[in-house]
Amino acid sequence: AEDRLADILARGTVRIATTGDYQPFSYKNPVTHEYEGLDIDLGRQLARELGVKLEWVPTSWPQLMADYEAGKFDIVMSGVSINLERQKKALFSIPYLKDGKTPITRCTDAQRFQTLAQIDQPGVNVIVNPGGTNEKFARSHLHHARLTVYPDNTTIFEQIASGKADVMMTDAIETRLQAKLRPALCAIHPNQPFTYSEKALLLPNDFRWKAWVDQFLHQAQARGTLDRLQTRWLSWPWLTQAPQNDLDTLLALMNERLKLMPDVARYKWNEQSAIEDLAREKTILADLVKQAEAAKVSPSLATAFFKAQIEAAKMVQHQLTDSWRQQQASRFEDIPDLKTEIRPRLDALTSQLIDALARNQTTLADPARQPLIESTAQRWIPQTQWGEAAKTASAPLLNPRP
Ligand SMILES: O=C(O)C(=O)C[C@]1(C(=O)O)C=C[C@@H](O)C=C1
Numbered sequence: 427a428e429d430r431l432a433d434i435l436a437r438g439t440v441r442i443a444t445t446g447d448y449q450p451f452s453y454k455n456p457v458t459h460e461y462e463g464l465d466i467d468l469g470r471q472l473a474r475e476l477g478v479k480l481e482w483v484p485t486s487w488p489q490l491m492a493d494y495e496a497g498k499f500d501i502v503m504s505g506v507s508i509n510l511e512r513q514k515k516a517l518f519s520i521p522y523l524k525d526g527k528t529p530i531t532r533c534t535d536a537q538r539f540q541t542l543a544q545i546d547q548p549g550v551n552v553i554v555n556p557g558g559t560n561e562k563f564a565r566s567h568l569h570h571a572r573l574t575v576y577p578d579n580t581t582i583f584e585q586i587a588s589g590k591a592d593v594m595m596t597d598a599i600e601t602r603l604q605a606k607l608r609p610a611l612c613a614i615h616p617n618q619p620f621t622y623s624e625k626a627l628l629l630p631n632d633f634r635w636k637a638w639v640d641q642f643l644h645q646a647q648a649r650g651t652l653d654r655l656q657t658r659w660l661s662w663p664w665l666t667q668a669p670q671n672d673l674d675t676l677l678a679l680m681n682e683r684l685k686l687m688p689d690v691a692r693y694k695w696n697e698q699s700a701i702e703d704l705a706r707e708k709t710i711l712a713d714l715v716k717q718a719e720a721a722k723v724s725p726s727l728a729t730a731f732f733k734a735q736i737e738a739a740k741m742v743q744h745q746l747t748d749s750w751r752q753q754q755a756s757r758f759e760d761i762p763d764l765k766t767e768i769r770p771r772l773d774a775l776t777s778q779l780i781d782a783l784a785r786n787q788t789t790l791a792d793p794a795r796q797p798l799i800e801s802t803a804q805r806w807i808p809q810t811q812w813g814e815a816a817k818t819a820s821a822p823l824l825n826p827r828p
Pocket residue numbers: 690701702703704706707710735736737739740769772
């Protein structure tokens with residue numbers, strides 16, 4: 427008989443399938459090309475508890491069940507909803523999140539769109555993305571409101587914010603996330619959605635493996651890990667647009683580097699270690715000069731640029747640590763390890779940043795492009811969040827060099 431758990435342990439690798447298109451669960455960051463999200467963190471933890479390596483298996487919603495039948499993975503972690511059709515073939519873990527369809531609208535109109543009866547009125551513009559459960563729900567419940575099918579998932583919420591549409595009904599978790607990303611929008615009773623559904627992990631037909639996974643999830647729930655993951659990924663500064671050109675990519679990568687610093691600071695807070703690590707800085711600068719030469723980037727530009735990134739990184743960490751000291755914050759839970767997890771990601775970003783510098787060298791050397799660089803910096807490095815640190819990080823791109 428099949429024993430998937432024994433196979434995984436003998437193989438030394440767990441193969442986790444994910445779609446990479448579903449915030450806050452599974453998202454392939456178009457700047458770093460890394461997966462990020464709640465299910466991604468949970469997957470890393472699952473592999474750690476198994477004591478095996480993790481292999482991500484890219485899949486897609488239309489391919490999911492075909493990939494399952496082809497035996498391509500041991501588990502799916504991607505914000506999958508429990509549904510009885512899928513369960514005719516596969517198994518589900520215990521649920522790790524409750525969800526359901528609920529409205530999202532402008533906060534100024536929150537009182538107007540509490541019930542389905544209020545929403546289903548002539549003169550109300552409801553917007554929906556095509557093809558999924560949202561459209562199915564809208565079509566079966568709306569008979570008087572005007573329904574616009576809008577295919578672009580990345581700008582659909584802008585339509586509501588700008589008044590071109592009034593309301594959308596989607597998963598409560600998505601309404602919470604979008605309301606955080608766009609303060610003009612409010613999630614309407616996300617704790618009491620119109621429908622009931624559950625998220626779980628999709629598994630092959632093997633009950634011993636399911637028992638292990640259920641135990642893992644039960645512990646994550648009981649120990650508060652799942653709540654902490656939800657809080658973290660609902661307040662994450664997700665990308666809301668993909669970079670359009672080389673300059674965008676450079677600034678977006680700088681921002682991704684800064685986005686790792688809160689975890690670095692939390693790690694050091696827990697360990698009570700110093701923010702500055704001069705030995706590490708020396709290693710970074712020595713390695714990058716070699717990489718810069720190979721990529722034909724001027725070593726002095728690369729050095730000045732990375733010194734500024736490191737300076738900005740320390741400013742972010744000091745800013746956070748100061749506020750934690752004031753609040754007498756306690757230890758942080760579930761923080762990734764600095765040596766084995768965060769610094770390797772920073773090293774990967776170093777290579778990507780060098781590539782991006784190489785592709786932008788002519789732009790950076792052209793005084794006529796300074797205003798463009800400045801406006802791009804403002805768009806990509808959230809000034810309100812990092813303040814002075816963002817200015818420090820972009821200074822080497824802006825100050826005309828000799
Ligand atoms: O790796 C760390 O410990 C960090 O804090 C990050 C970082 C960096 O920006 O790369 C910043 C400050 C330290 O002095 C060393 C490195």
